[in-house]
Amino acid sequence: MYILNSKQIAKADKATINTNGISSVDLMENAATLCFQWLHSRLQGQQIKIHVFCGIGNNGGDGLVMARHLHQHGYNVSCYVVNFSDKRTNEFLTNYNRLKEIGEWPEVISHENEFPEVKFEDIVIDAIFGNGLSRKPAGFSKKLIQYINSTKVFTLAIDIPSGMYSDKSNTDSSTILNAGHTLTFQCPKLAFFLPENKEAINTWEVIDIGLDQNFIETLKPASHFIGKNEIKPLYKPRDKWSHKGTFGHSLIIGGSFGKIGAVTLASKAALKIGSGLVTAYTPKCGYNILQIAIPEAMVEVDDDNALKYFNFKTKPTVIGIGPGMGTSEKTKLGFEKFISENKTPLVIDADAINLLALNPNLATHLPKNSILTPHPKELERLIGTWKNDTDKIKRAQKYSKENNVIIVIKDAHTIVVNGNELFVNSTGNQALATAGSGDVLTGIITGLIAQGYENLIAAIYGVYLHGKTADIASQEIGFEAFTASTILDYLPDAILDLFKQEQQQPQQTEEEPEN
Numbered sequence: 001m002y003i004l005n006s007k008q009i010a011k012a013d014k015a016t017i018n019t020n021g022i023s024s025v026d027l028m029e030n031a032a033t034l035c036f037q038w039l040h041s042r043l044q045g046q047q048i049k050i051h052v053f054c055g056i057g058n059n060g061g062d063g064l065v066m067a068r069h070l071h072q073h074g075y076n077v078s079c080y081v082v083n084f085s086d087k088r089t090n091e092f093l094t095n096y097n098r099l100k101e102i103g104e105w106p107e108v109i110s111h112e113n114e115f116p117e118v119k120f121e122d123i124v125i126d127a128i129f130g131n132g133l134s135r136k137p138a139g140f141s142k143k144l145i146q147y148i149n150s151t152k153v154f155t156l157a158i159d160i161p162s163g164m165y166s167d168k169s170n171t172d173s174s175t176i177l178n179a180g181h182t183l184t185f186q187c188p189k190l191a192f193f194l195p196e197n198k199e200a201i202n203t204w205e206v207i208d209i210g211l212d213q214n215f216i217e218t219l220k221p222a223s224h225f226i227g228k229n230e231i232k233p234l235y236k237p238r239d240k241w242s243h244k245g246t247f248g249h250s251l252i253i254g255g256s257f258g259k260i261g262a263v264t265l266a267s268k269a270a271l272k273i274g275s276g277l278v279t280a281y282t283p284k285c286g287y288n289i290l291q292i293a294i295p296e297a298m299v300e301v302d303d304d305n306a307l308k309y310f311n312f313k314t315k316p317t318v319i320g321i322g323p324g325m326g327t328s329e330k331t332k333l334g335f336e337k338f339i340s341e342n343k344t345p346l347v348i349d350a351d352a353i354n355l356l357a358l359n360p361n362l363a364t365h366l367p368k369n370s371i372l373t374p375h376p377k378e379l380e381r382l383i384g385t386w387k388n389d390t391d392k393i394k395r396a397q398k399y400s401k402e403n404n405v406i407i408v409i410k411d412a413h414t415i416v417v418n419g420n421e422l423f424v425n426s427t428g429n430q431a432l433a434t435a436g437s438g439d440v441l442t443g444i445i446t447g448l449i450a451q452g453y454e455n456l457i458a459a460i461y462g463v464y465l466h467g468k469t470a471d472i473a474s475q476e477i478g479f480e481a482f483t484a485s486t487i488l489d490y491l492p493d494a495i496l497d498l499f500k501q502e503q504q505q506p507q508q509t510e511e512e513p514e515n
């Protein structure tokens with residue numbers, strides 16, 4: 001699914017109105033009616049107090065439509081116009097009049113003295129600012145947002161929590177409404193995936209308002225939200241006549257005294273995702289550990305307790321490098337020599353990223369489309385300190401373009417960056433916040449490339465499967481008991497899940513009246 005930016009959404013709105021013969025008011029009516037139905041199906045007429053706060057633009061227009069439907073269905077509703085400007089959009093005015101026609105006059109709020117009392121047990125519908133936000137809320141609209149937040153009331157945000165930009169940072173979180181749930185139109189917004197918005201965005205879902213898909217395609221959106229529909233077609237079926245050589249040879253380089261586990265996990269992951277052969281290359285101290293821990297893997301060794309020579313004999317299809325490797329001086333020198341001579345595709349993680357960050361020229365030697373998998377601290381070493389989360393993404397895009405590499409920004413919502421393109425992952429949860437889960441990801445991506453998945457696809461697909469193991473496992477074992485090894489245990493479920501049919505909701509049938 002595409003993630004459109006605010007300009008693309010505005011263009012798609014216009015194009016849909018121009019080419020599909022639907023008026024702007026009708027598009028609003030459809031969109032806001034779907035939001036009303038969402039709430040109505042949950043409340044089933046319950047007399048909970050509902051406050052609908054409407055801005056003066058089209059997001060406010062959505063609020064007015066919802067208020068009308070809520071009134072007409074007998075709900076206990078108060079509707080307010082947050083009067084931060086005297087301007088009104090036509091669609092707002094049309095729906096203002098429609099509300100008046102059914103005898104309901106919204107209250108106009110122009111000052112903080114006019115805020116209504118909102119109680120914790122009420123519901124707030126947030127239709128103050130939407131995609132048209134042009135500057136961060138100030139004055140009494142900022143105070144209103146802060147007041148609503150202070151009540152901790154359940155808030156249903158329409159399109160986007162007010163004060164949040166779709167695709168750029170508002171780092172003053174005190175000017176963003178904290179939404180309990182967001183019904184967003186057409187596509188998720190990039191802002192939903194930025195850690196800086198964690199207070200404001202909770203759960204969300206997309207309401208399909210039927211914008212012109214053909215037109216959206218012409219915009220060639222660069223950002224994508226990656227779910228099962230996107231992943232399933234990437235799967236490569238295995239040929240009956242294939243043999244282990246068909247599925248490539250992964251070499252996992254890493255480890256140091258006390259950190260052989262990292263290489264063990266990455267090597268196991270490469271095997272478990274289907275790499276035909278796996279060799280681990282570690283310091284001598286890792287030899288017995290690896291041979292005992294993974295009978296399926298081959299092992300080559302370097303110096304005693306830390307890597308120095310990087311002179312393996314194996315001729316791998318792909319190399320995953322970095323887990324547990326350390327950054328000692330001898331490892332650093334050996335690594336630099338290795339990188340400047342290596343031509344084999346690379347997946348670069350952990351200390352290999354740290355060493356790369358110490359010597360920026362080294363990145364120019366990386367094979368095209370090498371994959372870097374930094375966690376936030378490693379990323380900061382690589383691209384410098386960012387001002388905010390959109391600056392972080394821009395810096396990562398710049399690094400990716402300058403060095404022709406793919407960056408996997410690991411976080412609650414992992415984002416794969418390929419030049420300007422962004423692929424936001426949909427799977428994973430807090431169970432993955434555990435030692436070694438990154439090592440397993442390195443092994444998975446490496447093992448996918450070994451089997452012939454293109455680098456970018458391996459990164460997107462690997463991140464998805466890695467996260468999916470946590471989604472499946474946490475249903476069965478919760479978050480705490482999930483360890484990096486659990487990712488390996490659940491990889492088969494994550495793969496098989498791609499081919500499971502979604503359960504159809506049973507159709508509700510009206511009961512026949514008794515004769």
Ligand SMILES: NC(=O)C1=CN([C@@H]2O[C@H](COP(=O)(O)OP(=O)(O)OC[C@H]3O[C@@H](n4cnc5c(N)ncnc54)[C@H](O)[C@@H]3O)[C@@H](O)[C@H]2O)[C@@H](O)CC1
Binds near residue numbers: 024129131136137160
């Ligand atoms: N036909 C359409 O175009 C549709 C639009 N829809 C709704 O329309 C919204 C976008 O509407 P608009 O473009 O009118 O904009 P908004 O309603 O998001 O913005 C409100 C207005 O406030 C002004 N403004 C922005 N930031 C401000 C600030 N910090 N302080 C004071 N004023 C500020 C802007 O100039 C804008 O006119 C979407 O988010 C969605 O909710 C939906 O109804 C679907 C159909």
Ligand SMILES: [K+]
Binds near residue numbers: 127129
């Ligand atoms: K809103």
